[in-house]
Amino acid sequence: MGRTSDAGQKILTAAQSLIELRGYSALGVAEICKAAGVPKGSFYYFYDSKEALALAVIDEHWTQQRTAWTHILTADTDPLHRLRQLFEATQATQQAGQQTCGTVSGCLFGNLTLEMSNQTEAIRTRLQQIFEAQVDMVDTVITQAREHGDITLTDTREAARSIVAQLEGQVLFAKLYNNAQRLDTLWANCLALLGAHTPQQTPAPTP
Amino acid sequence: MGRTSDAGQKILTAAQSLIELRGYSALGVAEICKAAGVPKGSFYYFYDSKEALALAVIDEHWTQQRTAWTHILTADTDPLHRLRQLFEATQATQQAGQQTCGTVSGCLFGNLTLEMSNQTEAIRTRLQQIFEAQVDMVDTVITQAREHGDITLTDTREAARSIVAQLEGQVLFAKLYNNAQRLDTLWANCLALLGAHTPQQTPAPTP
Structure with missing residues (x-):
């Protein structure tokens, strides 16, 4: 799956669930992208940093x-x-x-x-x-x-x-x-x- | 420095400061041992896990x-x-x-x-x-x-x-x-x- 138009929203939704359950520090970008079902490489296309995503x-x-x-x-x-x-x-x-x-x-x-x-x-x-x-x-x-x-x-x-x-x-x-x-x-x-x-x-x- | 008798206390004291400042998830055993001034290898002599230390x-x-x-x-x-x-x-x-x-x-x-x-x-x-x-x-x-x-x-x-x-x-x-x-x-x-x-x-x- 590439940089589809909804990949940014998928990252946001996955991060919301993960942060709610496990906090911020425990998470890595790779895990968030895996949960979102988007390639890790696409993360920085949508967000400058993990902090920006938070x-x-x-x-x-x-x-x-x-x-x-x-x-x-x-x-x-x-x-x-x-x-x-x-x-x-x-x-x-x-x-x-x-x-x-x-x-x-x-x-x-x-x-x-x-x-x-x-x-x-x-x-x-x-x-x-x-x-x-x-x-x-x-x-x-x-x-x-x-x-x-x-x-x-x-x-x-x-x-x-x-x-x-x-x-x-x-x-x-x-x-x-x-x-x-x-x-x-x-x-x-x-x-x-x-x-x-x-x-x-x-x-x-x-x- | 080896497994001196106070290395366990040094780990505890360093972990207390670090957890107070930055929480639990953000910390790694290596960082705690570095802050305590004890070799990483000595950690598991004193604590079974990071959770046990917490x-x-x-x-x-x-x-x-x-x-x-x-x-x-x-x-x-x-x-x-x-x-x-x-x-x-x-x-x-x-x-x-x-x-x-x-x-x-x-x-x-x-x-x-x-x-x-x-x-x-x-x-x-x-x-x-x-x-x-x-x-x-x-x-x-x-x-x-x-x-x-x-x-x-x-x-x-x-x-x-x-x-x-x-x-x-x-x-x-x-x-x-x-x-x-x-x-x-x-x-x-x-x-x-x-x-x-x-x-x-x-x-x-x-x-």
């Missing part, structure tokens, strides 16, 4: 995740309910991954942060931008919840950071114990971090 | 950290104050590491959880045991805080898990932004997760 994997994953987060977090429902749905969607994603791969693979961005962020400035910068964007999105919803009268805290940005940190920490445990049920606690913890201690079991849509 | 690094690190955690968390002071001191000690450790290495290297156990736990059952099991032990220690202090009348929550184990998860999530951000100041928020978040919303700035020692 950045493409990160961007592709974020494009998909941002779409999902935007859909959930800008829905026309109670702001706190949207956060709850974000956690439920995160849990569903980890469960689906486990069913496909046999193991909870965690958050690609968290995985690469701990594996790579202190070694590669380009990856560190990209991951910082993504986590800032996640915090922005959560911050916006928290601010709406405050305007909605659900919470009273003042520093919405710090609260948003803490919620994303709690999400990453619990996903770490879900991966460690290979058990997505660990994420059950995210909603109650989010409410605690927001100082909103009464879980709303069946939030009403915003009129 | 387990030894994990055990050594936990032995040190458990001593520090025990010292802090069993001190004769107000229980919540002990948790605060745990967070301050964590921050100080990350800051000291940054001054030594130029970069916040994060939590060795968290790093290896995200890099390795879904690939190596022996490492997964050891990391599970360590995080369970951490949760046990925090749970004990939370239970004492409840007996002390500082908090009223019922599920102390779940709260302990959430506090350790928040710790791991914020350490992830400290590594990502190469900034240990990110850990400033741990104490306020711990109080929020415990439903104890009034930070005690200067807790009195237990009589």
Whole structure:
């Protein structure tokens, strides 16, 4: 097989699966090309380096995740309910991954942060931008919840950071114990971090 | 240099630094031995495999950290104050590491959880045991805080898990932004997760 027009996409797709399962350092270009079913020689036609491929994997994953987060977090429902749905969607994603791969693979961005962020400035910068964007999105919803009268805290940005940190920490445990049920606690913890201690079991849509 | 009595310790010390900085997968036995200043041939005299060395690094690190955690968390002071001191000690450790290495290297156990736990059952099991032990220690202090009348929550184990998860999530951000100041928020978040919303700035020692 030569440099067909979809060989670059095949490399990207194979790398996404492999990085999700085994991280970045453990992989070699030859293995990625073998998994993609493309000749090794074609790799550098599409990507300047393994790092460039990793950045493409990160961007592709974020494009998909941002779409999902935007859909959930800008829905026309109670702001706190949207956060709850974000956690439920995160849990569903980890469960689906486990069913496909046999193991909870965690958050690609968290995985690469701990594996790579202190070694590669380009990856560190990209991951910082993504986590800032996640915090922005959560911050916006928290601010709406405050305007909605659900919470009273003042520093919405710090609260948003803490919620994303709690999400990453619990996903770490879900991966460690290979058990997505660990994420059950995210909603109650989010409410605690927001100082909103009464879980709303069946939030009403915003009129 | 031959198989001197301290060559095994030199390998362990070199591996600890290298794994802390660059993770497990990126390292080879030859590189570890070179950093340790011992001939490569001596490696397998001391360790059956790179995985066995990683387990030894994990055990050594936990032995040190458990001593520090025990010292802090069993001190004769107000229980919540002990948790605060745990967070301050964590921050100080990350800051000291940054001054030594130029970069916040994060939590060795968290790093290896995200890099390795879904690939190596022996490492997964050891990391599970360590995080369970951490949760046990925090749970004990939370239970004492409840007996002390500082908090009223019922599920102390779940709260302990959430506090350790928040710790791991914020350490992830400290590594990502190469900034240990990110850990400033741990104490306020711990109080929020415990439903104890009034930070005690200067807790009195237990009589």
